[in-house]
Amino acid sequence: MPTLLIADDHPLFRAALRQAAMEAVSGAVILEAGHLDAVLAALDAAIDADSGVDLVLLDLHMPGNHGLAGLAAIRAQHPGVAVVVVSANDDPRVVRRALDHGAAGYLPKSAGLDELRDAIRAVFACEQWLPASLRAAVARTQSDSGDADLAARLASLSPQQFRVLTLVAQGLLNKQIADRLDVQERTVKAHLSAIFERLGVRNRTQASVVLRELELSDPARQIA
Numbered sequence: 001m002p003t004l005l006i007a008d009d010h011p012l013f014r015a016a017l018r019q020a021a022m023e024a025v026s027g028a029v030i031l032e033a034g035h036l037d038a039v040l041a042a043l044d045a046a047i048d049a050d051s052g053v054d055l056v057l058l059d060l061h062m063p064g065n066h067g068l069a070g071l072a073a074i075r076a077q078h079p080g081v082a083v084v085v086v087s088a089n090d091d092p093r094v095v096r097r098a099l100d101h102g103a104a105g106y107l108p109k110s111a112g113l114d115e116l117r118d119a120i121r122a123v124f125a126c127e128q129w130l131p132a133s134l135r136a137a138v139a140r141t142q143s144d145s146g147d148a149d150l151a152a153r154l155a156s157l158s159p160q161q162f163r164v165l166t167l168v169a170q171g172l173l174n175k176q177i178a179d180r181l182d183v184q185e186r187t188v189k190a191h192l193s194a195i196f197e198r199l200g201v202r203n204r205t206q207a208s209v210v211l212r213e214l215e216l217s218d219p220a221r222q223i224a
Contacts, residue, residue: 002124003029003051007039007070008059008086013109017057017086020116025124036064036073043078053081055123057107060087060098060216067216068101072151073166075102077159082123092137094216095130100143101151101214105129150213156198164191165199169208 002025006017014032021030031046031053033039039056046053058070074083084105085098095106104123107116108131115131122129130138157165160181167177174192178185192204201207 001027001029002054003031003046004120005031005033005039005042005053005056007033007036007056007062009034009062010059013059016113017116020113021057021120023113024117024120035062036070039070040073040077043074043081047078053078055082055084055104055120057084057086057120060085060089066211066214068097068214069166069211071098071101071103072154072211072214073162076154076157076162079155084119084123084129089216090134092134092141095134095138096141096143097147099128099138100147102155106134106138107131108134146213150210153199153210157195161191161195161198164188165195165207165211168192168195168204169211 004021004025006014006021008014008017018030018032021028029051031042033042039058043053043056056074058074059065060067060070062070064070071083071085074081082104083102084107085103086107086109087094088109090108090110098106105119105128107119107129111119111131119129119131154162163181164177167180172180174185174188177188181188195207196202199207199210201210
């Protein structure tokens with residue numbers, strides 16, 4: 001039985017996505033989360049329960065997420081889970097970046113119910129999905145070589161290493177990270193050494209900058 005996780009902090013939009021998912025995939029199990037930590041916890045819990053999640057519909061700007069960082073976290077920690085990015089931002093350059101970082105599709109929040117259903121069905125059929133209104137523009141948009149390199153470097157991290165990197169970017173010290181992850185401090189130091197090597201950086205500050213490169217502005221918060 002397929003399982004879908006709706007990750008968005010707006011209840012009304014979650015309800016629309018739930019309706020579309022129920023109509024698109026008969027019998028699907030539908031989970032919901034309102035912030036990124038809850039998304040990652042739900043994915044971990046599904047694995048622990050030997051059920052797993054097949055698809056995440058991920059809002060780019062939900063609480064705890066910063067642009068493409070949430071996408072990168074899911075792809076690093078749960079590489080077998082398909083992710084469709086959901087956003088009010090329909091800039092082809094942002095869409096291209098999301099695809100280059102492993103998104104299986106991109107869904108504008110302006111999409112109608114039919115389009116929502118089409119997107120969910122396409123991704124469950126292992127197809128990449130973009131709305132017709134964006135396909136030509138995205139096809140003309142070249143991938144940034146820096147983005148491709150960044151995606152490859154982040155993909156080289158293990159799930160636990162990515163968790164450590166995220167906490168480093170939040171400003172936590174080694175002991176705090178060890179307490180948060182319930183590991184020994186020397187384990188954190190070992191992870192950091194591997195992270196620095198795989199990302200090609202020298203210190204915590206440079207490692208944090210790598211994650212900041214994934215940040216995007218939220219159109220909903222921009223003042224006209």
